[in-house]
Amino acid sequence: xxxxxxxxxxxxxxxxxxxxxxxxxxxxxxxxxxxxxxxxxxxxxxxxxxxxxxxxxxxxxxxxxxxxxxxxxxxxxxxxxxxxxxxxxxxxxxxxxxxxxxxxxxxxxxxxxxxxxxxxxxxxxxxxxxxxxxxxxxxxxxxxxxxxxxxxxxxxxxxxxxxxxxxxxxxxxxxxxxxxxxxxxxxxxxxxxxxxxx
Numbered sequence: 289x290x291x292x293x294x295x296x297x298x299x300x301x302x303x304x305x306x307x308x309x310x311x312x313x314x315x316x317x318x319x320x321x322x323x324x325x326x327x328x329x330x331x332x333x334x335x336x337x338x339x340x341x342x343x344x345x346x347x348x349x350x351x352x353x354x355x356x357x358x359x360x361x362x363x364x365x366x367x368x369x370x371x372x373x374x375x376x377x378x379x380x381x382x383x384x385x386x387x388x389x390x391x392x393x394x395x396x397x398x399x400x401x402x403x404x405x406x407x408x409x410x411x412x413x414x415x416x417x418x419x420x421x422x423x424x425x426x427x428x429x430x431x432x433x434x435x436x437x438x439x440x441x442x443x444x445x446x447x448x449x450x451x452x453x454x455x456x457x458x459x460x461x462x463x464x465x466x467x468x469x470x471x472x473x474x475x476x477x478x479x480x481x482x483x484x485x486x
Contacts (some may be wrong), residue, residue: 310336310390314347316378318478325353328388336388339400341478343471344443346375349388349395359393369393379443381471381480411479413472419484422461428454432474438483439469460485 311325318326320343328336328349349369350358359369364379370393378397381482385398412429426436433452440446446468449458460468463485471480 291408300449303368309353310349310351311348311353312338312386313338313350314375314378315345316342316347319476320345325350328386328459334390336390338386339383341383341480342378342381342397343478343480344381344439344445344469347378348373348375349393351390359388359395361393361395365397365399367395369395377443379426380439380441380469381437381478382469382482383480411472411474411477413479415470415481417481419486421486423457423459424483426458426470426472428474430454434474435470437471437473438463441467441469471472 305342309327310330311327313322313325315322319393326338326340328338330336348358348360352456360373360375361369361485362374363366363376364377367376369376369388376395380399383400385400386395387398388395391456414427416425416427418424426434428434431452431454433450434456435448435450436456436458437445437449438447438458446463447458449456449461460483465485468483468485469480470479
């Protein structure tokens with residue numbers, strides 16, 4: 289009888305340990321105010337993953353929705369998080385596949401370019417001309433109050449405009465030639481993508 293109890297206890301405790309989940313939280317993660325963890329998926333309680341839209345802001349990994357066990361670091365897109373480490377600086381808005389290894393703290397944020405285009409289509413958003421010279425238009429099927437923000441590849445905000453219109457025209461004349469990330473917020477919906485300035 290004692291052996292059966294011991295085996296049941298081991299199985300139960302093993303299941304309890306496996307239920308400890310890892311999530312992503314931060315000002316880069318919806319609702320963008322450090323209030324809600326987005327759970328990551330795992331099949332072995334060691335390797336975690338998540339595909340998610342992020343803003344150019346900050347994030348951390350934490351266990352069980354609390355701060356007792358959490359991981360952070362200064363490096364992006366790849367680094368090794370440490371207990372109570374600094375917030376991870378998400379350099380550019382976009383759709384990412386995020387991976388995390390619980391035993392080592394190693395993480396990676398992989399930008400998904402194809403997914404960004406799909407998100408734009410779901411918002412009924414057209415972005416043109418792209419590449420741009422003097423300005424770029426963000427057009428919706430109907431007039432919406434929207435905020436369009438441009439970031440350089442270091443994650444620095446270079447332009448922001450809010451209007452209630454069907455088309456929002458953003459001046460890019462004073463930007464250096466190169467690639468920029470855009471973020472469009474309409475109500476609670478956020479989408480991101482890339483534009484090129486000639």
